[in-house]
Amino acid sequence: MTENRHKSLGLSDRDVIEMYETMLLARKLDERMWLLNRSGKIPFVISCQGQEAAQVGAAFALDRKKDYVLPYYRDLGVVLAFGMTARDIMLSGFAKAEDPNSGGRQMPGHFGQKKNRIVTQSSPVTTQVPHAVGIALAGKMEKKDFVSFVTFGEGSSNQGDFHEGANFASVHKLPVIFMCENNQYAISVPIEEQLGNPRVSDRAIGYGMPGVTVDGNDPLAVYEVVKEAADRARRGEGPSLIEAVVYRFTPHSSDDDDRYRAPEEVKKAKEKDPIATFGQYLKELGLLDVQKEKEVNGHVMQIVNEATDYAENAPYAKPEDALRYVYGEE
Numbered sequence: 619m620t621e622n623r624h625k626s627l628g629l630s631d632r633d634v635i636e637m638y639e640t641m642l643l644a645r646k647l648d649e650r651m652w653l654l655n656r657s658g659k660i661p662f663v664i665s666c667q668g669q670e671a672a673q674v675g676a677a678f679a680l681d682r683k684k685d686y687v688l689p690y691y692r693d694l695g696v697v698l699a700f701g702m703t704a705r706d707i708m709l710s711g712f713a714k715a716e717d718p719n720s721g722g723r724q725m726p727g728h729f730g731q732k733k734n735r736i737v738t739q740s741s742p743v744t745t746q747v748p749h750a751v752g753i754a755l756a757g758k759m760e761k762k763d764f765v766s767f768v769t770f771g772e773g774s775s776n777q778g779d780f781h782e783g784a785n786f787a788s789v790h791k792l793p794v795i796f797m798c799e800n801n802q803y804a805i806s807v808p809i810e811e812q813l814g815n816p817r818v819s820d821r822a823i824g825y826g827m828p829g830v831t832v833d834g835n836d837p838l839a840v841y842e843v844v845k846e847a848a849d850r851a852r853r854g855e856g857p858s859l860i861e862a863v864v865y866r867f868t869p870h871s872s873d874d875d876d877r878y879r880a881p882e883e884v885k886k887a888k889e890k891d892p893i894a895t896f897g898q899y900l901k902e903l904g905l906l907d908v909q910k911e912k913e914v915n916g917h918v919m920q921i922v923n924e925a926t927d928y929a930e931n932a933p934y935a936k937p938e939d940a941l942r943y944v945y946g947e948e
Contacts, residue, residue, distance in 0.1 A: 620902035623838050627845070629678075631905055637678055637837055638900060639914055641670040641893050644695040646922050647704055648868075651711050651726070655872045659930065660711040664727040665868040666694040669799055671892030672862035673769075674699055675840030676797055680767055680848055686735045686753050688746040688768040691727035692799065692866070696769065701734035704921045708929035715935040721942075722935050735764075744774040747783035747796070754792035754857075765851045767795045767844075772861075773804025775818050784859065788825040793851035795844060796859045799834065801866040806878040822859040834862030835892040865890075 624634045648667050654660045666673065673695030680687070682700050689696045694707065706718050713722035719730045719738065730738025737753065739746045750768035757764050774780060775798050787794045798818045802809050809816055822829025828847070832839050840862055847858035865887040869876035900906035906914075 620899065622903060623899075627838060627842055629838075629841070633678065634838075634900060635905060635914075637674050638893075638896055638906070639918065640674045640677075640699050641695060641837070641896065642914065643704065643918050643921060644670045644673070644698055645893055646918050647698075647707055647925070648694060650922050650926060651708075652868070652872065654711065654926070660726065661713070662725050662727075663711075663872040664691045664725075665866065665871070666692045668867040668887065668892070669801060669834065669862075669864045670695045671837040671896060672797075672799055672834035672840050672864050675837030676767070676769075676844040676860075676862070678837075679841045679844035680765060684735070684763065685765045685767060685848075686737060686750070686757075688737045688739065688750040688753070688766065689729050690739065690743070690746060690769045690771065690774070690799070691729075692771075692801075693729065693769055697729045697731070697734075697736055700736055702729065702731055702736065704925035705928055706731070708925040709932060712929045712932070713934070714929055714932040715939075716932055721939070723940075744770055744777040744779035746770065747774075747777075747779045748786075750796075751783040751787045751792060751794055754787065754794045755790060758790070758792055763852065765793045765795060765848050767797065767848075769797045769799055771804065772798055772800040772802075772809060772818050773807065773812060774798075775821065776804075776812060784821075784825045784827070784857070787857040788827050791854060791856035793854075794857040795847045795851060796857060797844070798859070798861045799864055800861050801864045803866065803870070803879070805870045805874065806876070808878075817861065819859055819861040825857075825859075827857045827859055829859040829861070831861045831863060834864035835890050835895060837892065837896055867891075 644666050648665050651663045655663045673693050677696045677699030709717040710719045711726045729736050750766045754766040804812050819829035819831040830843050832843050843860055
């Protein structure tokens with residue numbers, strides 16, 4: 619009999635079904651955006667496929683009513699869990715005026731939504747790390763009870779922004795969680811050509827913080843370590859570094875030719891598809907069966923279809939609004 623792991627972590631049956639549905643929604647939205655891109659309807663996709671478990675597991679371990687998240691461009695699962703909707707994502711993909719991220723100004727994957735404490739990012743990688751540290755510093759100075767959660771790829775862990783942010787957060791014991799989604803490739807550069815030590819989490823000791831590597835295909839394992847890091851941060855014990863080992867199933871982006879990877883390597887990675895393996899866990903516990911799975915898929919696809927239709931037919935921003943929020947207005 620399958621062990622009921624989620625109950626021991628304090629998660630209800632409803633919680634894990636919601637986690638599964640959020641992972642599936644992220645996957646189906648992503649797949650739809652690839653189709654739209656290939657048919658010339660949206661300009662760009664940077665994919666979350668293969669990384670949904672790490673993203674959703676982490677988000678569910680946070681307080682989604684008060685914590686701040688600074689996602690990197692693949693974090694569709696994080697932003698959906700924190701309250702962004704499929705419609706919001708599609709409006710961004712189509713660059714429409716109602717896009718809550720930037721009013722259609724930024725590329726898709728540049729998430730930002732003030733009401734849900736999703737802090738906007740820029741295209742240069744890792745700039746979100748010092749921002750997350752600054753938010754945590756402000757929270758500590760103002761004696762506010764929240765955690766700042768920031769994600770990035772293993773390529774980003776080589777940038778100065780990461781090292782400066784980690785050092786500052788540790789010195790000041792700030793409530794920050796650094797989560798590296800190690801998907802094995804910094805665009806075309808494999809991990810063995812990026813890092814002398816392949817474990818990103820080992821870098822934590824240099825900054826005096828805990829570091830842990832976790833299976834990013836297991837949302838419950840990620841939930842457990844992020845929850846522990848969040849509890850530690852709330853107790854005033856400072857930051858943590860988490861490395862979730864994942865694999866991206868798609869090219870780096872819709873503009874990438876990923877023949878630098880062997881098709882057999884990708885095929886083997888897909889055998890550990892986190893949506894399939896988490897679905898199997900739920901089935902073994904009797905929380906998901908063929909009928910329930912069909913209902914969940916149908917519901918998710920209805921959301922995706924409605925979001926696509928709405929965004930495709932929504933108005934573009936007016937040309938005269940191009941410089942709004944750039945220059946002061948009378």
